Amino acid sequence: MKKILASKPIQLSAVLVLLSSLLSIAYATDRSEFIWLTIQYSLGFISFGVLYFNEYFTWKKLLGLGIVIRLLLFFAEPNLSNDYYRFLWDGRMILEGLNPYLSTPENWVKTNPDIINHAPELYKGMGSLNGSHFTCYPPINQFYFIISSIFYDNSIYGSMLWMRLFIFLSELGLVWFGIQVLKQMKLSPRNILLVFLNPYFILESFVSLHYEGVMIFFLFAALFYLGRKKMILGALFFAFSVATKAIPLLFLPLFLKYFGWKKMVQFSALTLIFLAFLFAPFVSQELYHNFMNSIELYFTNFEFNASIYYIVRYIGFEIKGYNIIHSVGKITPILLLLFITLYSLFRKGNSQQALVKSMFLAILVYYLTATTVHPWYLILPLGLSVFLPKNQLMTLWSLVIILSYSAYATPTFKENGWMIALEYLVVYSYLIYWIFNYKKILNSPSLN
Numbered sequence: 001m002k003k004i005l006a007s008k009p010i011q012l013s014a015v016l017v018l019l020s021s022l023l024s025i026a027y028a029t030d031r032s033e034f035i036w037l038t039i040q041y042s043l044g045f046i047s048f049g050v051l052y053f054n055e056y057f058t059w060k061k062l063l064g065l066g067i068v069i070r071l072l073l074f075f076a077e078p079n080l081s082n083d084y085y086r087f088l089w090d091g092r093m094i095l096e097g098l099n100p101y102l103s104t105p106e107n108w109v110k111t112n113p114d115i116i117n118h119a120p121e122l123y124k125g126m127g128s129l130n131g132s133h134f135t136c137y138p139p140i141n142q143f144y145f146i147i148s149s150i151f152y153d154n155s156i157y158g159s160m161l162w163m164r165l166f167i168f169l170s171e172l173g174l175v176w177f178g179i180q181v182l183k184q185m186k187l188s189p190r191n192i193l194l195v196f197l198n199p200y201f202i203l204e205s206f207v208s209l210h211y212e213g214v215m216i217f218f219l220f221a222a223l224f225y226l227g228r229k230k231m232i233l234g235a236l237f238f239a240f241s242v243a244t245k246a247i248p249l250l251f252l253p254l255f256l257k258y259f260g261w262k263k264m265v266q267f268s269a270l271t272l273i274f275l276a277f278l279f280a281p282f283v284s285q286e287l288y289h290n291f292m293n294s295i296e297l298y299f300t301n302f303e304f305n306a307s308i309y310y311i312v313r314y315i316g317f318e319i320k321g322y323n324i325i326h327s328v329g330k331i332t333p334i335l336l337l338l339f340i341t342l343y344s345l346f347r348k349g350n351s352q353q354a355l356v357k358s359m360f361l362a363i364l365v366y367y368l369t370a371t372t373v374h375p376w377y378l379i380l381p382l383g384l385s386v387f388l389p390k391n392q393l394m395t396l397w398s399l400v401i402i403l404s405y406s407a408y409a410t411p412t413f414k415e416n417g418w419m420i421a422l423e424y425l426v427v428y429s430y431l432i433y434w435i436f437n438y439k440k441i442l443n444s445p446s447l448n
Helices: 003-006 008-027 034-052 059-073 083-095 105-111 119-126 139-151 156-184 190-198 199-207 212-227 232-243 247-259 261-282 285-300 308-320 327-346 352-369 375-385 393-409 415-441
Strands: none
Touching: 008 034, 008 059, 008 199, 034 059, 034 190, 034 199, 034 212, 034 393, 059 083, 059 156, 059 190, 059 199, 083 105, 083 119, 083 139, 083 156, 105 119, 119 327, 139 156, 139 212, 156 190, 156 199, 190 375, 199 212, 199 375, 199 393, 212 247, 212 352, 212 375, 232 247, 232 261, 247 261, 247 327, 247 352, 261 375, 285 327, 308 327, 308 352, 327 352, 352 375, 375 393, 393 415
């Protein structure tokens, strides 16, 4: 196998196929073209695997390839997600001196369509479902949104390019801090390629402009400074991570074993103080209500690409005769917090890697039980997985997650149950295999 991978025709072919598949997806493929999208994505992913496991390519060369790919994709309009329209809407609201947490785009389009630049186009782009809800994006996200609008307020496309530039810079920061943390853990810097060169990450973060990549940039920075025993900087960057996407706040109890009770209280207090400063410019009586209303809607109204929840929902239909998402959506977060709290009290190990493993387990349990798992949500567990080199669950999941795009093949965005079943059959099969063979896997040789 090594001789085959070492042949120059194979190496050149892998580079060309990876480039051509990503360029074709970004510039010439709509998400409704599910079969063609899946074929291109699969070819690109196979090429990524050939390059990653090819010892001829040093990790530095492959990092360079990842940068070149991003430069070639820089001018592509996001075609797999329309969320960036909402991002630009929030940024333009702040630019006009308005608080994005206090009203919905739907209300503004109906009452004051001329106040926000390109309001009708932005509202149409984000869709009525997104536009009818209050924003749920924390302050650091809003900072990125407004900066992009400041530089090019007169053009949606121009603002989108500025947004991509800032995400690109954050991804470079992600690489730098990720490599430093890998060195702290005495792991190969090559592991960072599982994120940076992964076609999934390139498309969902850089091309689609989702801020989960920015979130793990700050999370990696927090881990780096905590590894150097700099609690204040660690808490600051952890707060930045939470203020980009709220989900890392689930990890806060897991720091108990890492710090001990006294330092845990200090770290938590610092994090909450930094978060208070970040939210301060937006504080109002309605902020908490509107923000939490959006979070509640996420848990109790939305369904997409779930696994265990769909089984529970089916049982609920059989017993109750209706969709029980409102009940399940309220109970699941409580059970998750209980699991994380108990796990933080009884888990073994206080090392940096033990902390990351606990974070990975927490987010994995969350997404396996969640009602909604959009493709870009996997960026967080994929990012944490670079510090778990013998567990390739997230790399595999980032491949089969493309099956969830089958929902966009229909005008009504109806999910294909067979595709979702196939996706999770692969995921759970690997997970079960890993659980029953983890000792053998940990002792196996690898590039790491």
